Amino acid sequence: MKAMIRRTYGESGVLELSPVEPPRPAAGEVLIEVRAAAVDPGVWIFMTGRPYAVRLATGLRRPRRFGLGLDVAGVVAEVGARVTRLRPGDEVYGTCRTGSFAEFAAARESQLAIKPANLTFAQAAVVPVSGCTALTVVRETGAAPGRRVLITGAGGGVGTFTVQLAKARGATVTGVCSAAKAELVRSLGADDVIDYATAEVDRDGPTYDTVVDLAGSRPLSLLRRAAKPRGTIALVGGGHARGRVMGGFHRQMAAPLISPFMSQTLKGISSFVRVPELDELTRHIENGTLTPVVGATYPLAGTADAFRDHAASRSAGKIAITVP
Numbered sequence: 001m002k003a004m005i006r007r008t009y010g011e012s013g014v015l016e017l018s019p020v021e022p023p024r025p026a027a028g029e030v031l032i033e034v035r036a037a038a039v040d041p042g043v044w045i046f047m048t049g050r051p052y053a054v055r056l057a058t059g060l061r062r063p064r065r066f067g068l069g070l071d072v073a074g075v076v077a078e079v080g081a082r083v084t085r086l087r088p089g090d091e092v093y094g095t096c097r098t099g100s101f102a103e104f105a106a107a108r109e110s111q112l113a114i115k116p117a118n119l120t121f122a123q124a125a126v127v128p129v130s131g132c133t134a135l136t137v138v139r140e141t142g143a144a145p146g147r148r149v150l151i152t153g154a155g156g157g158v159g160t161f162t163v164q165l166a167k168a169r170g171a172t173v174t175g176v177c178s179a180a181k182a183e184l185v186r187s188l189g190a191d192d193v194i195d196y197a198t199a200e201v202d203r204d205g206p207t208y209d210t211v212v213d214l215a216g217s218r219p220l221s222l223l224r225r226a227a228k229p230r231g232t233i234a235l236v237g238g239g240h241a242r243g244r245v246m247g248g249f250h251r252q253m254a255a256p257l258i259s260p261f262m263s264q265t266l267k268g269i270s271s272f273v274r275v276p277e278l279d280e281l282t283r284h285i286e287n288g289t290l291t292p293v294v295g296a297t298y299p300l301a302g303t304a305d306a307f308r309d310h311a312a313s314r315s316a317g318k319i320a321i322t323v324p
């Protein structure tokens with residue numbers, strides 16, 4: 001099969017479209033004929049090996065696995081031992097183990113759900129990582145009627161889902177984004193938008209019950225000034241380009257240690273792609289309360305261009321890769 005692989009860490013120039021052996025599904029896994037994948041900061045981190053802390057898991061000097069790509073949408077081609085729910089021919093979405101920038105990928109059954117009936121494969125592929133993260137955010141911060149929520153990075157992959165899910169729960173939402181993405185963020189339901197080039201997140205004072213930081217680019221002191229004295233600040237994004245070793249993720253890790261010493265609640269958000277979360281996203285998508293935003297679509301051979309588009313933050317929402 002053909003796969004977009006890399007043999008060393010680096011920017012998109014390390015990617016090469018190569019013939020490789022198709023993966024074999026292990027026990028509890030299925031083999032997926034990939035129809036679409038997606039690009040996001042997580043995959044960029046695995047590709048570049050930056051922040052360096054990630055190499056403790058992926059290989060210190062060079063990557064242990066050459067494949068890349070987490071989000072996947074496709075058709076089940078084969079099922080491994082002890083697979084009980086999925087059958088060959090099922091159209092699925094979720095995350096995979098072996099790299100979704102490829103014609104075939106192996107994935108755990110526990111990280112796959114039946115694809116929403118009203119989505120294309122490209123639309124479905126942008127959902128799993130970002131949608132499950134957004135769902136975790138609105139659950140853990142208690143988005144609800146009467147609660148005011150500020151979301152930085154509202155025009156990005158996780159942000160476009162978080163705005164819609166917070167609105168679906170009845171919260172009043174302010175999105176922080178660039179002027180180019182303001183209209184989109186409003187169209188997703190945001191009641192107000194702050195253009196970060198002309199105003200700070202604390203523009204209106206301590207107004208918000210919840211501040212969700214996806215952009216990872218503003219100091220904690222500023223985020224705290226935007227939150228009410230008993231408000232919650234959810235740290236999701238590290239701003240992966242910041243800090244060579246930890247990339248800003250130390251803020252999330254330190255949150256539970258700092259929080260007891262503050263009047264506000266500080267939460268570091270970690271999310272997982274699992275069947276119950278995917279099924280809940282499917283219900284939202286099929287009843288029309290959630291629409292994935294595909295900012296751009298590239299063919300598998302154009303994955304390097306997709307990463308350049310992502311790095312420049314040109315496209316709103318998330319970028320899909322179509323296969324073949």
Ligand SMILES: NC(=O)c1ccc[n+]([C@@H]2O[C@H](COP(=O)([O-])OP(=O)(O)OC[C@H]3O[C@@H](n4cnc5c(N)ncnc54)[C@H](OP(=O)(O)O)[C@@H]3O)[C@@H](O)[C@H]2O)c1
Binds near residue numbers: 040240269271
């Ligand atoms: N904790 C977890 O489990 C988890 C899971 C998934 C993702 N993440 C992290 O969450 C973060 C966001 O992920 P993502 O997929 O949404 O990334 P993304 O698609 O790159 O979106 C980030 C957005 O931030 C915007 N931005 C840049 N500077 C900003 C500022 N000063 N104020 C407001 N917005 C600004 C960017 O676009 P514009 O500049 O054009 O507005 C972009 O739309 C990343 O750091 C990622 O690693 C964490």
